[in-house]
Amino acid sequence: MFDKLLHPDSVAVIGASADRSKIGSAVLENMRLQGFSGRILPVNPSCKEISGLPCYPSIEDIEGDIDIAVIALPAKAALKALEQCVNKAVNFVIIIAGGFSELGEEGKLLEKRIGEIIHGTGTRVIGPNTVGVIFPQSRVNTALTPAERISFPSAGDIAFISQSGALGLLVMDSISEHGTGISGFVNIGNRADITEEDLIEMFMEDSSTKSIVMYLESISDGEKFFTSIRRANRRKPLVVLKTGRTGAASRAASFHTGAMASDDRVLDGILKQAGVTRAYNEVELLDFGKALAYSILPRGNRVAVLTTAGGVGVVTTDLLASPDNGPPLSMAEFSERETAEMRKHVLPIASVANPIDLTADGSVEAFSSIMEILVESSNVDAIMAYALPQTPKIDLSIVEPLKRAAAGKTTVVGVIGHRMAKGLLSGLERAGVPAYPSTGRAVSSLRALCSYGEYLRRHGHEQ
Amino acid sequence: MFDKLLHPDSVAVIGASADRSKIGSAVLENMRLQGFSGRILPVNPSCKEISGLPCYPSIEDIEGDIDIAVIALPAKAALKALEQCVNKAVNFVIIIAGGFSELGEEGKLLEKRIGEIIHGTGTRVIGPNTVGVIFPQSRVNTALTPAERISFPSAGDIAFISQSGALGLLVMDSISEHGTGISGFVNIGNRADITEEDLIEMFMEDSSTKSIVMYLESISDGEKFFTSIRRANRRKPLVVLKTGRTGAASRAASFHTGAMASDDRVLDGILKQAGVTRAYNEVELLDFGKALAYSILPRGNRVAVLTTAGGVGVVTTDLLASPDNGPPLSMAEFSERETAEMRKHVLPIASVANPIDLTADGSVEAFSSIMEILVESSNVDAIMAYALPQTPKIDLSIVEPLKRAAAGKTTVVGVIGHRMAKGLLSGLERAGVPAYPSTGRAVSSLRALCSYGEYLRRHGHEQ
Numbered sequence A, B: 001m002f003d004k005l006l007h008p009d010s011v012a013v014i015g016a017s018a019d020r021s022k023i024g025s026a027v028l029e030n031m032r033l034q035g036f037s038g039r040i041l042p043v044n045p046s047c048k049e050i051s052g053l054p055c056y057p058s059i060e061d062i063e064g065d066i067d068i069a070v071i072a073l074p075a076k077a078a079l080k081a082l083e084q085c086v087n088k089a090v091n092f093v094i095i096i097a098g099g100f101s102e103l104g105e106e107g108k109l110l111e112k113r114i115g116e117i118i119h120g121t122g123t124r125v126i127g128p129n130t131v132g133v134i135f136p137q138s139r140v141n142t143a144l145t146p147a148e149r150i151s152f153p154s155a156g157d158i159a160f161i162s163q164s165g166a167l168g169l170l171v172m173d174s175i176s177e178h179g180t181g182i183s184g185f186v187n188i189g190n191r192a193d194i195t196e197e198d199l200i201e202m203f204m205e206d207s208s209t210k211s212i213v214m215y216l217e218s219i220s221d222g223e224k225f226f227t228s229i230r231r232a233n234r235r236k237p238l239v240v241l242k243t244g245r246t247g248a249a250s251r252a253a254s255f256h257t258g259a260m261a262s263d264d265r266v267l268d269g270i271l272k273q274a275g276v277t278r279a280y281n282e283v284e285l286l287d288f289g290k291a292l293a294y295s296i297l298p299r300g301n302r303v304a305v306l307t308t309a310g311g312v313g314v315v316t317t318d319l320l321a322s323p324d325n326g327p328p329l330s331m332a333e334f335s336e337r338e339t340a341e342m343r344k345h346v347l348p349i350a351s352v353a354n355p356i357d358l359t360a361d362g363s364v365e366a367f368s369s370i371m372e373i374l375v376e377s378s379n380v381d382a383i384m385a386y387a388l389p390q391t392p393k394i395d396l397s398i399v400e401p402l403k404r405a406a407a408g409k410t411t412v413v414g415v416i417g418h419r420m421a422k423g424l425l426s427g428l429e430r431a432g433v434p435a436y437p438s439t440g441r442a443v444s445s446l447r448a449l450c451s452y453g454e455y456l457r458r459h460g461h462e463q
Helices: A023-035 A075-087 A105-118 A165-178 A196-205 A222-235 A248-256 A264-274 A282-294 A310-321 A336-343 A364-376 A397-409 A419-430 A438-459 B023-033 B073-087 B105-118 B165-178 B195-203 B224-237 B246-259 B264-273 B282-292 B309-323 B338-345 B364-376 B396-408 B419-430 B439-458
Strands: A010-014 A039-043 A068-071 A090-093 A124-126 A133-135 A155-161 A182-186 A212-218 A238-241 A302-307 A384-388 A411-412 B010-014 B037-045 B067-069 B092-095 B124-126 B133-135 B155-162 B184-189 B211-218 B238-242 B303-305 B380-385 B411-415
Touching: A010 A023, A010 A182, A023 A039, A023 A182, A023 A282, A075 A090, A075 A105, A075 A155, A075 B165, A133 B282, A155 A196, A165 A248, A165 A282, A165 A384, A165 A419, A182 B419, A182 B439, A196 A212, A196 A222, A196 B195, A212 A282, A222 A264, A238 A264, A248 B309, A264 B224, A282 B224, A282 B439, A302 A310, A302 A364, A302 B396, A310 A384, A310 A438, A310 B165, A336 A364, A364 A384, A364 A397, A384 A438, A384 B023, A397 A419, A397 B439, A419 B165, A419 B396, A438 B224, A438 B411, B010 B165, B023 B037, B073 B092, B105 B124, B124 B224, B124 B419, B155 B165, B155 B195, B155 B282, B165 B184, B165 B211, B165 B282, B165 B419, B184 B195, B195 B211, B195 B224, B195 B264, B195 B380, B211 B282, B224 B264, B238 B264, B238 B282, B246 B419, B264 B364, B282 B439, B303 B309, B303 B396, B338 B364, B364 B380, B364 B396, B380 B396, B396 B419
Parallel strands: A010 A039, A010 A068, A068 A090, A090 A124, A155 A182, A155 A212, A212 A238, A302 A384, A384 A411, B010 B037, B010 B067, B067 B092, B092 B124, B155 B184, B155 B211, B211 B238, B303 B380, B380 B411
Antiparallel strands: A133 A182, B133 B184
16 A cells, blocks of 8 residues: 555656755755656646656646655645645655644644545655655655755664654664665655555555654544554554653643653553553654564573673673663673683683673674674673774674574674774664663663563463 | 862873874874874884884883883883883873772782882872873873764863773764763773872863763762862862762672772762762763863752643643652742843743743744743743744744853753754854753753752852
């Protein structure tokens, strides 16, 4: 049903413009820059061509099928254009304009018109009040922010559904730093038609999606939502950042997207029951989504910590074992044989108790050998490894052994620092190993993996 | 007393080496690269010169006073060198070698020797088991990690005392990314002589230090520590990351620095009573230290949130108002006059309730005008401002108005994203405005400011 959204052959931009300050220009340019190989069709009655593309006076003047039409016009004009899209039997229409239900009664009436216009037709609407969609694999990008201001992520495994457009774009800009990719981004906006449940369904069926992360300010239908996430989360892990936890924030959300807040305790219960991972800020949202997309799941919560910097191991142990942020994880206990085996690879001053501290003398070779022992160990469910290129014998070649370890057992990597560390983060990203730039983020992400693994085990799902 | 440590005229490196793989080489090179203007004196009986510097067979062969001697020799040889340093009346000796109390009984005896050797003399010792000190203002850097692997921070306001050397160096590498500077770094290691209390005293008297952050795995003397931090924290804010909160971590710490853990509840009580900010990971440690060093203190906890991306305002409101991470802050309520005043600078669709959402149309000018109103407002104690250069009318010129606002009222800035965002973070750093790359880090840092402000108010200290 959503195939033509994920993989369109043609995208029209109604209100396309040559004026770089206009949204209709940014959308067209982003489609072009992304290298979309299908037809890009600018629509604007007062232009003959834009950026070398022939321009159409109206969508109805275009020959052939249109899979996606982006409407970059103000609210009232957008409704007229939507009617034309319906006449033209466009599959998916993205309405960018705000000025609908988020602005009170008059806007609500306008928004109701959207439902009426498409009722009984094959046309589906994303928005209004949306920046649209990004599908890197199909090279579709309808974002309204010009590419010189923002980095867009490459093709990857994480699907991102966001009620807020700006927050979504900011987060995607952030994750681009080390090359984290997405399978798709959809800003549902005021969701006059297509809802989060539709998109969960879409990404559940999409083979390139390995995890689904959602930013929501409100739930349109609690029961439908619960059914949807419970079903989806057993097949693909979901992460939800739902705001309005506090009264102050739900009032703010109602100004922002016109959303009516629900009781957060109810929502929290629903998420817990469905085993859905909850994030509390935008960084956790993508951190958890990445861990769940990249990593195999742990079969328990016994963690081995491996580092070349003792203090980092100690801080990590506290974060793992503390009950302050959810159920504590256990520090794995190694057998005598394993300990003796590890001893062979380290200096006498190194500690092979858990956390394992190779000290600054720890080399990529020693690190690899120890990880092999940990992957084989029946006493270890997950490895928390610090790849710290500031110590003299660790460098980018540590990516390969980390990748091998991650293929055999849940492995989350922490990297702390600046220049060399950034290179290593990017290298680990390319290798598909979940890596994070701090102890806190690494441990929280590992916790998310353990919780989800436990949820699936408890419900008898094979991993 | 510590003047010659902070501002030495001469630094000797005992065990200096031309072999780049040796610690004695890294220390010497870091001193040279840092551009130390005093005398750098390599000591090594088997060299005539190293890197163009004349090399001395023994420290006793050097003419003139020596303020700091770094001993880059193994444990037993280090003790011999220390005896020579005492003979030469060196002011401060840094013993890099491990192999002391952290390695059990034999090591403890060796470490006891250090105290015996310097007893009754004017020589003071940092370490053993330390990477030494960094004082950017005096261009002193005895770190054992070569500069090609790590970025060292520039001169700044934050003093950093760390029991772990590697963790300290990693964190300094991290903060260098956007140019956060330090007034000094001291790795106390096994603190056979100089303790955290000595250094708190030193940095309290140091005019360039505005906040003191500490990583500790153990406290050498609880009562002394409490007296020291309580006194210091009333003059300069302290932040403490103390590990060993959990049993697992205290066992790990005892392997790492030979530290004996204390009961964490006792420690937590001590910190609370002294009004000292507690951090739970290495990122918080420096985040809080930065906020406390850069910002004026709020006189209450009524926060105004200002953004050009609605969702970011909503997430922030939840984080501010939630009781999950300490006492919640209040959302400031604006007067009718203030609201009307703000209305003049924004589009009708913008929200001037709190959080204030200028929408993507928000310009640097509008942002500045609103901030002026917030700075003047008697209803607002602190401003949480998001500088988001992805929206079309925000750019680097927002740094100046943010700097003006921060001079008038507590202002913490959030910046989310990659390329343009990084430039803005660096610009804000140069302007001395505390800025953070996520909602979570920005809000936690603002909370640290509010708590410290409240502590001082409660104890009748003028701010």
